[in-house]
Amino acid sequence: MTSHRTQPTVQEPEIVAGNGLLHRRALLRRGLTLAGAMGAGGAGSLTGAAAEPLADPPWTHEIGGIIPPYQVASRFEKNVVRSTDNPRNEPRNSRARTPHHLLKGIITPNGLHFTICHGGVPDIDPAQHKLVIHGLVKRPLVFTLDALERYPMVSRIGFVECGGNSAPLFSNEPLQESVQAIHGLASCSEWTGVPLAALLEEAGVDLKAKWMIAEGADSPRLSRSVPLSKGLDDAMVALYQNGERIQPGQGYPMRLWLPGFEGNMNVKYLRRIKIANEPQLSYYEARTYSQILPNGQAYRFYFLQEVKSFISSPSHGQALKEPGVHEITGVAYSGTGRIAKVMVSADGGQSWGLAALQDPVLPKAFTRFRMPWRWNGGPAVLQSRAWDEGGNVQPLREAFVAQRGQTSKPPSVLAFPSQHFNSITSWAVGANGEVKHVYA
Numbered sequence: 001m002t003s004h005r006t007q008p009t010v011q012e013p014e015i016v017a018g019n020g021l022l023h024r025r026a027l028l029r030r031g032l033t034l035a036g037a038m039g040a041g042g043a044g045s046l047t048g049a050a051a052e053p054l055a056d057p058p059w060t061h062e063i064g065g066i067i068p069p070y071q072v073a074s075r076f077e078k079n080v081v082r083s084t085d086n087p088r089n090e091p092r093n094s095r096a097r098t099p100h101h102l103l104k105g106i107i108t109p110n111g112l113h114f115t116i117c118h119g120g121v122p123d124i125d126p127a128q129h130k131l132v133i134h135g136l137v138k139r140p141l142v143f144t145l146d147a148l149e150r151y152p153m154v155s156r157i158g159f160v161e162c163g164g165n166s167a168p169l170f171s172n173e174p175l176q177e178s179v180q181a182i183h184g185l186a187s188c189s190e191w192t193g194v195p196l197a198a199l200l201e202e203a204g205v206d207l208k209a210k211w212m213i214a215e216g217a218d219s220p221r222l223s224r225s226v227p228l229s230k231g232l233d234d235a236m237v238a239l240y241q242n243g244e245r246i247q248p249g250q251g252y253p254m255r256l257w258l259p260g261f262e263g264n265m266n267v268k269y270l271r272r273i274k275i276a277n278e279p280q281l282s283y284y285e286a287r288t289y290s291q292i293l294p295n296g297q298a299y300r301f302y303f304l305q306e307v308k309s310f311i312s313s314p315s316h317g318q319a320l321k322e323p324g325v326h327e328i329t330g331v332a333y334s335g336t337g338r339i340a341k342v343m344v345s346a347d348g349g350q351s352w353g354l355a356a357l358q359d360p361v362l363p364k365a366f367t368r369f370r371m372p373w374r375w376n377g378g379p380a381v382l383q384s385r386a387w388d389e390g391g392n393v394q395p396l397r398e399a400f401v402a403q404r405g406q407t408s409k410p411p412s413v414l415a416f417p418s419q420h421f422n423s424i425t426s427w428a429v430g431a432n433g434e435v436k437h438v439y440a
């Protein structure tokens with residue numbers, strides 16, 4: 001009689017693409033030892049750990065510290081910070097970038113959310129701040145923060161991304177910069193607030209109107225024209241960020257949040273919404289966000305942040321300690337909706353394998369992807385490419401640059417006029433394990 005018993009053999013993970021990409025199901029397998037795991041002889045292992053009793057470190061002998069009323073990260077995490085820049089020490093362009101290489105998951109901690117403030121961070125007294133809705137409405141309305149607090153609220157997880165995020169990739173030479181410098185102007189939070197549609201309805205908005213002009217209370221009085229259809233769709237007057245009141249850098253005490261739309265339109269310190277028939281051609285519409293394309297046309301009133309992904313680790317500036325199995329991970333997102341799939345390559349785009357998408361996969365939010373990879377110690381070029389549920393795909397570099405142009409290598413990573421880069425990022429792993437930014 002032949003035996004049909006399954007043999008209890010340890011299966012080798014299935015290879016799905018060139019240069020060692022493994023099937024994503026290997027991530028679920030408990031036996032798969034990733035680099036750095038504790039095991040006899042492996043990286044970071046404690047030799048003979050199993051045989052000897054654990055020695056007590058000092059903190060095991062002492063009473064711990066006092067619990068602070070507002071908790072902050074361990075003092076050993078002091079490198080997990082935003083990179084800030086403020087050219088010429090003027091407040092008008094101050095920025096802070098999210099350290100993606102040090103984060104896992106999809107939520108950006110509040111202290112690490114990227115920030116762009118064109119006039120510094122205002123110090124707004126919430127008791128004095130007001131929001132006005134006027135223009136083509138039946139009843140102009142004024143709201144205090146207290147009044148808004150009494151409306152039914154909604155919570156939703158989603159990203160904000162500056163139109164200028166990833167702009168260093170417009171350079172014709174790959175800048176030797178980190179994922180934080182290149183992609184740090186995108187973050188993802190749970191936002192809670194009042195749906196703007198409810199407030200517009202109460203004001204009796206003229207539904208034939210086409211635009212709403214949103215204005216902030218900071219010194220630039222930043223204002224942008226937003227299609228009224230977005231205001232009546234999923235726009236939110238956000239008051240809370242990851243459960244607590246939004247940070248001063250994010251628009252305290254209230255901001256306009258337009259899921260999936262260009263960062264600049266998400267007006268912070270929101271104080272005025274005017275309903276109008278025409279866009280107002282504000283400073284940011286007339287200048288910064290109207291770049292000229294290679295075909296001579298202006299790239300104007302372009303709102304959507306299109307489908308994109310990047311590998312957050314391993315990434316430029318990091319180093320793989322030894323050959324073996326490593327996890328490639330990053331985030332994917334699209335202003336159109338949910339991420340449908342992410343493919344990863346370890347051979348510079350010659351072959352691709354399907355990455356695992358971590359639940360939850362939410363519309364217009366970061367989606368975490370993971371891919372197991374066996375590094376053989378040789379050169380590799382890691383890339384990711386995302387598709388969204390609208391059928392859009394992240395363009396390859398050659399096609400993207402042909403359509404959107406590129407610039408000669410700029411004097412600094414900060415000096416880019418171009419917007420809305422959503423093509424591929426490539427990280428090259430050298431034989432020494434060091435990871436560098438390249439074009440492939």
Ligand SMILES: Nc1nc2c(c(=O)[nH]1)N[C@H]1C(S)=C(S)[C@@H](COP(=O)(O)O)O[C@H]1N2
Nearest residue numbers: 114115116117118162216222250263264268
């Ligand atoms: N009032 C006001 N709103 C603003 C800005 C600003 O400087 N003032 N910066 C804009 C820009 S350029 C971007 S990319 C986003 C950034 O939002 P965040 O700082 O919360 O990440 O806010 C936008 N809204």
Ligand SMILES: [Mo]
Nearest residue numbers: 162163263264
């Ligand atoms: Mo921005």
